Each structure stands twice: as C-alpha cells, then as structure tokens.
Amino acid sequence: MMPKPKIGLSMLYCLSESFSEMIKRLAKVETCYVEVLDEGLHALNKKRIVALKEAAASHGFTFTVHAPFADLNIASPSKPILAASIKRLKESMAYANALDAKLWIFHPGNKTGISSFYPDKDWRQNTESIVALHAAAEEYGLNIAMENLPEKYGFIMKQPEDFQRFYRETGLNDIGIVLDVGHANLEAQTEAFLRQMPDKIVHIHASDNMGENDQHLGIGHGKIDWQHFAKILHEIAYDKTIVVESTERVKESLQKLRQLLA
Numbered sequence: 369m370m371p372k373p374k375i376g377l378s379m380l381y382c383l384s385e386s387f388s389e390m391i392k393r394l395a396k397v398e399t400c401y402v403e404v405l406d407e408g409l410h411a412l413n414k415k416r417i418v419a420l421k422e423a424a425a426s427h428g429f430t431f432t433v434h435a436p437f438a439d440l441n442i443a444s445p446s447k448p449i450l451a452a453s454i455k456r457l458k459e460s461m462a463y464a465n466a467l468d469a470k471l472w473i474f475h476p477g478n479k480t481g482i483s484s485f486y487p488d489k490d491w492r493q494n495t496e497s498i499v500a501l502h503a504a505a506e507e508y509g510l511n512i513a514m515e516n517l518p519e520k521y522g523f524i525m526k527q528p529e530d531f532q533r534f535y536r537e538t539g540l541n542d543i544g545i546v547l548d549v550g551h552a553n554l555e556a557q558t559e560a561f562l563r564q565m566p567d568k569i570v571h572i573h574a575s576d577n578m579g580e581n582d583q584h585l586g587i588g589h590g591k592i593d594w595q596h597f598a599k600i601l602h603e604i605a606y607d608k609t610i611v612v613e614s615t616e617r618v619k620e621s622l623q624k625l626r627q628l629l630a
C-alpha cells in the first residue's frame with residue numbers, strides 16, 4: 369500500500385484568541401497532529417506546557433511547535449537584536465523539548481535596510497545562527513526544521529538553491545525543510561521544492577493565496593493547483609505531516625486535503 373501523508377492542523381487560525389480559548393478548541397479539532405505556536409497570545413511557558421501535555425494525554429495529540437518569529441531575525445547585523453533572537457529561539461526549543469514535540473520549526477533570517485552595503489553578510493550570519501540552533505537542538509535530541517519564506521518579504525531562504533547551498537556549506541543534513549506551500553506559491557517554487565528536495569522535506573504547511581500575498585486562505589480558495597500538488601506528493605511518496613495553516617475555512621480545508629490525498 370502507498371504511504372499516505374498525515375494531515376494535521378496549525379492553531380494559527382485562533383492566534384488572536386487567548387491561550388485558554390485555544391486549549392478549549394483543541395478538545396474539538398478533527399486530527400491528532402497539532403501544531404502550536406510559541407508566539408503572540410499563545411507564547412509558551414511552564415504552566416502552558418502542562419496544559420498542553422494534559423490535552424495530549426487525553427486526545428492522543430502529536431505536537432509540532434512553530435518557533436516565535438515576530439520581530440526576530442537570525443540574520444540580523446545588529447549584535448543585540450541577534451542575541452535576543454537566538455535567546456528567544458533557544459527558550460522556545462526548551463519548551464518544545466518539554467512538550468515532547470516531534471518537530472520544532474523556525475524561520476530563517478531576513479534582509480535589513482543595510483543589507484545592500486554588505487553583500488552576503490546576512491547569508492553568513494543566518495548560517496552561523498542556524499549552526500548554533502542546531503547545536504542546542506542536538507543537546508535536547510530535538511528535531512528541527514527550517515521553513516521557506518518569500519523573498520518579497522525580505523527573506524533569504526526562498527528557493528531550493530538556497531537550501532542546497534546551506535547543506536553544502538554546513539553539512540547539517542539532519543535539519544529538515546518545512547515546505548510552506550503558500551510561501552512557495554509566491555515564488556512559483558512549490559514543484560521545484562518537491563521534485564528537487566523530496567528527502568529533505570519533513571513537514572508541510574498548507575494554505576492558499578492568490579499569488580501576490582501570504583493570505584493564509586482556505587484550501588481551494590486561492591490560485592494554488594492542489595490537484596497538481598497532490599499528484600506530486602503521490603509521485604514522491606510523501607508520507608510525513610502536512611498541516612493546514614489557513615486562518616479561515618479550517619474545517620473545510622482539512623476535509624479538502626483529506627479528499628485530495630486519500
């Protein structure tokens with residue numbers, strides 16, 4: 369039998385609600401693969417880890433943790449900003465470890481207003497930071513993965529070539545890739561990622577958009593060709609997780625993915 373992807377849900381859609389509201393929603397989600405965000409109103413702490421572990425025990429959840437990303441930049445040329453970013457990310461890794469998370473997902477760095485004066489400096493800083501995060505993750509025995517982000521928002525790891533360069537330069541082959549289909553769509557890179565790096569992709573974020581902005585629409589409500597996406601997943605025998613990261617029509621999106629990938 370053909371291996372099938374496991375379909376899960378990111379709690380991003382209720383990030384504007386309190387942590388306790390999110391916990392209430394967990395009791396009703398229609399999947400056991402849940403991604404929580406260590407961000408905004410859902411930022412993790414020891415007490416919240418206990419609440420999440422209780423939910424996992426009663427509902428059989430497997431958690432993935434999305435690292436914080438607001439105002440963080442692991443490619444920052446500013447030493448204090450860089451140090452604060454790394455500190456916050458290491459704290460998040462400790463929470464993910466305490467939660468027995470299957471995977472901790474982080475955003476690579478972005479360019480700044482002075483990037484053009486120092487060509488390649490942000491790339492090098494980004495790599496150095498990921499090497500440091502990897503070392504911290506190894507101490508925990510935590511699996512970590514980096515997400516593709518659109519160049520139009522200043523991010524520096526947006527296409528397969530960037531990830532190939534990263535692996536070539538560091539040899540850190542145990543850091544996986546989280547393919548964000550919405551982000552990849554803005555760069556027309558979805559098929560390239562799936563065809564060129566099938567063994568590196570350990571997790572997928574699914575949401576739709578019209579090709580201009582990262583809208584996090586429901587699956588089938590933007591311009592992404594999901595039939596084609598499902599066909600490629602089948603061809604590469606993708607059997608890892610794919611989580612809905614839409615912020616609307618969440619239930620419908622889960623159903624659509626299930627139908628597409630059945």
Ligand SMILES: [Mn+2]
Pocket residue numbers: 515548573613
């Ligand atoms: Mn994402």
